[in-house]
Amino acid sequence: MMGFFLFLLVLLLCGFFGRIVYRKLDFFSGFSAKNVASCHFIDNRPLDLIESQDNDFKVFGLASNTLFEKGKYATASVFGLQKRKAIYREGIGATLINKDFDESRPFLVPKRVKSKPGFYPYGDVKPEEIVFTNIDYNALNAAVANSFDISGQKEKRTRAVVVIYKNQILAEKYASGFDETSKLLGWSMAKSITGALFGALEQQGKFDIDKPAPIPEWQNDGRKNITTRNLLQMNSGLEWVEDYTKICDVTRMLYQAVDMGKVQIDKPLAFQPNTHWCYSGGTTNLLSKILRYQFKSHQEYLDFWYTNLIDKIGMNSMVLETDMIGNYVGSSYGWATARDWGKFGLLYLNQGNWNGEQILSPEWVKFTSTPTDTSEGRYGAQFWLNAGGHFPDVPRDMYYCNGFQGQMVAIIPSKDLVIVHLGLKGEDCFDFNDFLQSVIAAVKK
Incomplete structure (x- = not known):
């Protein structure tokens, strides 16, 4: 009888492993392979840095990863199980593939138009600093510095902060190993990019969001x-x-x-x-x-995101990644420098106008930042809002792009501010209310 119960227990454990654990291993190895390929081939991070920083949370650190420079791909498995592969293709980033994916199949890439040289935000050159008499620079720099870890710690895990006031960079700081050229994953901030494309179509008279x-x-x-x-x-x-x-x-x-x-x-x-x-x-x-x-060809679709928005506002560092059929993963996979993420915030701060061209209508910006009835003031249209006071010490007119692990582009019209935060810790570990309040407090109006 005891042997029967032991046999039954083994069967139950095997069933649990097969139904629950084994499926999760596919998730763990898939996440790891995709993140390794993206971090390395998009931002040139070495494998040891990716494993010790980007993939070192929860169980994802259990994955064993291998990079293949020649073929431009990465593989990962957990305890030798559920091996996954992510391939990198210039122009469309890294894609996690399955065993049926034909890697020899030709693929399209978006046509890019690099912005002309010029001063930020309409170019990439940071101009000489303008000193604003209403800014408490000591308080501002202290607030920014306080958002980063003390050397050796891994508590806040901020990688980049950029504070922009009246189109000018007021403060900028990066964690060790990162700088103004580092491309950082925005996770769900890509949703705001996707939403903006409908605003661009509407501005051109090509789409009606109120139709089915x-x-x-x-x-x-x-x-x-x-x-x-x-x-x-x-x-x-x-x-x-x-x-x-x-x-x-x-x-x-x-x-x-x-x-x-x-x-x-x-x-x-x-x-x-x-x-x-x-x-x-x-x-x-x-x-x-x-x-x-909305487009007759896949090439037109790929190009539109860049020519009508991303490259038009000089976010030339941005890379949008695609799924296996070649569509952009608009929910999650957009990479850009902190300065370029700031440009996107400025487009909205300036009511959809970019250096004299109306890319989005002011009505679209208002729609984006107006609470939908059922969200309790938390959400507009592919943007999060502070209308309900989620951050109690931050102005209620703030709306923001928000991504997994603490990615944020905060737009605060009442203060003429855009605040960019990129890192590896979300609201459960990083005090965004205190961070935003302390930065805003340094701007006297």
Whole structure:
């Protein structure tokens, strides 16, 4: 009898390992391979630095990684299991692939237009510092310095801070090993980039966000009433689970899906549109797919993101990465320098106007920064908001791009400020309220 129970216990443990643990190993190795390939080939970080800093949290550090310089790819596995591979292709970054992916298949890359030399923000040269009489520089520099770790510590893990006032860089600081040329992953800040593309289309008179979303699969059920506005505001009512601590919709999308935009398309309605707010990376990748529908060719789609927004405002360092079918992963995979992330914030601070050209309408900026009814003042259209006082000591008009592990581009119109923070710690470990308040307090108006 005892032997039978031991046998049964072994079967249960094997079943648990197969159903739960083994599937998680695929997630762990997929994350590690993708991050190693991106960090190394986009930002030239050595493997030992990536493993000791970028991949050293929770269980992701268990992965064993190998870089292949000649083939430009990375592999990872956990205890020799669930080996995953991520390939790098110049122009579209790193892509986590599956065993069916044809690596010999030709691929398209976006055409880029580098901005002309000039002073920041309309170029990349930092001008001579303008001294503003209403700025307490000692307090400002102390606030910025305090957001970084003391040497040897790993508590705040800030990598870059840039403070921009009236289009001028007031303060700028980087962690050891990083500088103004370092390309840093914005994670979900890419959602704000994706949203802005619809603003650019609207400004050109080419898209109406209040029409039903152009999804053929939805035309015979209640999903046909979902508008692009609903999607931009995360208000579609579609079923979705966004939890990076477990195997769920978002992790399956990022680490297993071939076509990331299709994952949300296939989800049923859980609520009626515009009655329930639900943060969804799948929704943003669906928006990327909708953008693809607006162009006759894939090349036009790839080019549009850069020629009509990213390169137009001089974010020349930015690299948007694609999924296996070649669409941009608009939910998560945008890399740029801290200064270039700041340019994106300035576009919104300046009401969509860039050096005299109206890329986004002021009405679009207002739409972006206005709370959607069901978010309790936390969300607008692919931007987070402080309208509900989430950060109690920060102006309520602040709205911001927000990404995993503490990525932020904060836009504060009442103070003429853009504050960029890039790092490896989110709100659970880094006090953004104190950081933002202390920077803002140094600006006297």
